[in-house]
Amino acid sequence: MKSWKKLEQKVARLRGTERTPLSGGNSRETQSDTLDDTFFIECKLRKAPAIWSLYEQVEELAKKENKIPILVIKKKGKHGELFIVNDKYLKAFIENWGAK
Numbered sequence: 677m678k679s680w681k682k683l684e685q686k687v688a689r690l691r692g693t694e695r696t697p698l699s700g701g702n703s704r705e706t707q708s709d710t711l712d713d714t715f716f717i718e719c720k721l722r723k724a725p726a727i728w729s730l731y732e733q734v735e736e737l738a739k740k741e742n743k744i745p746i747l748v749i750k751k752k753g754k755h756g757e758l759f760i761v762n763d764k765y766l767k768a769f770i771e772n773w774g775a776k
Contacts, residue, residue, distance in 0.1 A: 680721040684709045687719055690763070731760055744768050 677685075684695040688710040696711055708716045731747045738745035746769065747760040761769045 680719065683721050684719045687717055688712070690766075691715065691717070727760065731762070735762065744772065 681695065688695045691710060691712045693710050693712045696706055696709055705711065706716075709719045710717045727747070727749070730749075731745070734747045735745040744765050745762065749758040749760065750756075
């Protein structure tokens with residue numbers, strides 16, 4: 677199985693669903709990479725995404741303070757932000773985000 681298919685399968689299993697066969701524009705069910713009923717999930721496998729090095733910096737600083745690393749990205753002039761959390765911290769993020 678190709679690496680990008682393995683990524684789709686891993687993410688689908690985290691949600692208790694399956695990856696979309698013929699994912700993307702070729703599927704008749706959804707263009708999402710998973711068959712999730714709630715979330716539209718798009719998985720991308722890249723050799724060295726620029727955002728990854730930014731996240732690694734945040735993760736290193738967070739480890740020093742024993743905190744959950746979250747990288748927030750905003751495009752200037754646009755509404756909304758992207759929250760980036762590594763899957764190893766996802767459960768802790770969900771459990772703690774609304775705690776305060």
